[in-house]
Amino acid sequence: MKVGLFIPCYVDQFYPGAAIATLELLEKLGVSVVFPAGQTCCGQPMANSGFEHLTHTVNEKFVKQFGGVDYVVSPSGSCVLHLKEHLHTNDRHEAEATILRSRIYELTEFLTDVLKIKQLNARFPHRVGLHQSCHGQRGLHISQMTELVAPPFSKPVHLLNLVDDLELINLDRPDECCGFGGTFCVVEEAVSSKMGKDRVADHLRNGAEYITSADMSCLMHLEGLLRRQKSETKVVHIAEILNSNVS
Amino acid sequence: MNTKTLDHPELAERFNRDEERVDWHDQTLWWIRQKRDKAAHTLPEWEALREAASRIKLNVLDNLDEYLVQFEANALSNGIIVHWAADAAEHNQIVHKILIDNQVSQMVKSKSMLTEECHLNEYLGHHGIDVVDTDLGERIVQLAGEPPSHIVLPCIHKKKEEIGEIFHQHMGTPAGLSDPQMLAGLARTDLRERFLTRRVALTGVNFAIAETGEFVVCTNEGNADMGAHLADVHIASMGIEKIIPQRKHLGVFLRLLTRSATGQPITAYSSHFKRPRAGQTMHLILVDNGRSVHLGREDFRNSLKCIRCGACMNTCPVYRRSGGHSYHSAISGPIGAILAPNLDMKKHADLPFASTLCGSCSNVCPVKIDIHQQLYKWRQVITQEGEASAAKSASMQVMSTVLSNHWIYKFGGSIGRKFMQWFPGLVSNKLNPWYKHREMPTPPEQSFQEWYAQNRKNP
Numbered sequence: 001m002k003v004g005l006f007i008p009c010y011v012d013q014f015y016p017g018a019a020i021a022t023l024e025l026l027e028k029l030g031v032s033v034v035f036p037a038g039q040t041c042c043g044q045p046m047a048n049s050g051f052e053h054l055t056h057t058v059n060e061k062f063v064k065q066f067g068g069v070d071y072v073v074s075p076s077g078s079c080v081l082h083l084k085e086h087l088h089t090n091d092r093h094e095a096e097a098t099i100l101r102s103r104i105y106e107l108t109e110f111l112t113d114v115l116k117i118k119q120l121n122a123r124f125p126h127r128v129g130l131h132q133s134c135h136g137q138r139g140l141h142i143s144q145m146t147e148l149v150a151p152p153f154s155k156p157v158h159l160l161n162l163v164d165d166l167e168l169i170n171l172d173r174p175d176e177c178c179g180f181g182g183t184f185c186v187v188e189e190a191v192s193s194k195m196g197k198d199r200v201a202d203h204l205r206n207g208a209e210y211i212t213s214a215d216m217s218c219l220m221h222l223e224g225l226l227r228r229q230k231s232e233t234k235v236v237h238i239a240e241i242l243n244s245n246v247s
Numbered sequence: 248m249n250t251k252t253l254d255h256p257e258l259a260e261r262f263n264r265d266e267e268r269v270d271w272h273d274q275t276l277w278w279i280r281q282k283r284d285k286a287a288h289t290l291p292e293w294e295a296l297r298e299a300a301s302r303i304k305l306n307v308l309d310n311l312d313e314y315l316v317q318f319e320a321n322a323l324s325n326g327i328i329v330h331w332a333a334d335a336a337e338h339n340q341i342v343h344k345i346l347i348d349n350q351v352s353q354m355v356k357s358k359s360m361l362t363e364e365c366h367l368n369e370y371l372g373h374h375g376i377d378v379v380d381t382d383l384g385e386r387i388v389q390l391a392g393e394p395p396s397h398i399v400l401p402c403i404h405k406k407k408e409e410i411g412e413i414f415h416q417h418m419g420t421p422a423g424l425s426d427p428q429m430l431a432g433l434a435r436t437d438l439r440e441r442f443l444t445r446r447v448a449l450t451g452v453n454f455a456i457a458e459t460g461e462f463v464v465c466t467n468e469g470n471a472d473m474g475a476h477l478a479d480v481h482i483a484s485m486g487i488e489k490i491i492p493q494r495k496h497l498g499v500f501l502r503l504l505t506r507s508a509t510g511q512p513i514t515a516y517s518s519h520f521k522r523p524r525a526g527q528t529m530h531l532i533l534v535d536n537g538r539s540v541h542l543g544r545e546d547f548r549n550s551l552k553c554i555r556c557g558a559c560m561n562t563c564p565v566y567r568r569s570g571g572h573s574y575h576s577a578i579s580g581p582i583g584a585i586l587a588p589n590l591d592m593k594k595h596a597d598l599p600f601a602s603t604l605c606g607s608c609s610n611v612c613p614v615k616i617d618i619h620q621q622l623y624k625w626r627q628v629i630t631q632e633g634e635a636s637a638a639k640s641a642s643m644q645v646m647s648t649v650l651s652n653h654w655i656y657k658f659g660g661s662i663g664r665k666f667m668q669w670f671p672g673l674v675s676n677k678l679n680p681w682y683k684h685r686e687m688p689t690p691p692e693q694s695f696q697e698w699y700a701q702n703r704k705n706p
Binding site: 043061184185 | 255263269284288291293568569605607626627631639640643647651653660681683684686687690691693695696698699703
């Protein structure tokens, strides 16, 4: 099995730790990982702003870079959802894009559905709040949402339960959006910040030492708010927890 | 003269200047969302009901022309006078003419979002007609001189103390009242006199049944019935999409409507109007006002399935923290944001961007409208139609260039991170909206790509 690792632009630039943890975790689990050179971005910042027509070059590059892999795995539900829904190219490469769209996985769904992980050698002795990122949850359906009358499940929770000494806290609103929303976070700064403050407050009220998520973009927003409040609570990408070494 | 109205980000920012009020607004609506969840979970067949409702409505949209003709024929044979209005202006003129023909200058009106969309009260006011809204929430915002901020809960943005003050000012009730039961009682007494003296009553329509030519009006207060039963003339206004094919389909919608809206099993009154009673005249106005155009927009037509329950507003984390008035449109919230651009794209170009695309709206919607997908698609249309600002277009072009060229990206990234390390004030300042409430991320020494080049080699 050959896995192509896709590291989104902002993770590459600001959160290399999450990317390194993803790579190491996959390698530990015996996966052969390639990291195709020349990666930049999934194109979502332009597309969600109404400029999907400017994403063609980015899409072409993506299809070329990830050509021969069995799976594409990325530690970001939002970018994965965007690629799954909108990775299209011109006629010449559309067939390859179509194949790729069905082979792109967010990290926790890849670990749960493809590798079918039942145990992990990891330890994280902390109280952790899980932020359900909307695009992973409602878009990729990596966990059940409270809106539906349907049986509950959660791939991130399944994995976190495999980590030794980790205490997962309950939240008052288990799956409310954090308000990041890409360019929304600056265009609608007032509402975005208020949404984030309310999310942070829910985690703090319920005693989180760490807030984790399968999406670093939500965490970047929440981290900005936590640090402004001079809070002791930290954010950590789920890959970093799953990759935490047992000492 | 600057006639530009404030857009959603500006209005939302104003709403957020009073954080305590935002918290109260958010918690009030979240409580209703929770009541909705509880009500939905009492029905194991909930998701199947949603699917059934969605399919019935899709069938209606596919065959709307035939159902409308069938409905009209049956309504006429029931003795209802049927009018067709191409747009808001024509609708308002028809209502006005009925009032003139009956030589009345006063009317009671129960809740109708369509008349809000058509700005009927304003129009009639200009022509010397006195309209009294009889839904309690509508009455409160009418007295306050404001539009409703929510389609089901028109005055949800008002606290009970404020309502006491409005009543004091406009109805002469004692100052300082805030007991909800007492306020409702005072409003009831005030409205009763109007019900008894008005000869014309206008109601909305929730469902119009093609098979029988009857229409159904749902209220909790019975005010539509009070108006219609006491008046000599009953006018009902409906958007052409309110049709359902058969009476048996009504059960699906009535079970979904109020559970989605407020968490009640059913509205207190679901009243069927089929023919005028002896001595009464019944008018029905079928209004298009952009709906045919909308029906022709392949990506957006299924928003016409909407049954106006307001569940998407109650669940929307943006709506709860920006208030209904921030949408500056008769129908606010996520559904308003996908309906309004059809009516006036330039005026409402901001609304599809007033969302994080979290998708909660689409999943509470009782008729399964893909609201958040349509928000995304409207963004593309609005940009293609040239409604994006020049600054935004330029920055998107730069972003596209950087992200399309790996060397520029890599170089720009490393320079950018160094700049942030050396001159944090260049990004962490008040010109950067991110920094207003959030710290910037701490730039790491190395990007992942730089780390990878040092630590791994591709096989």
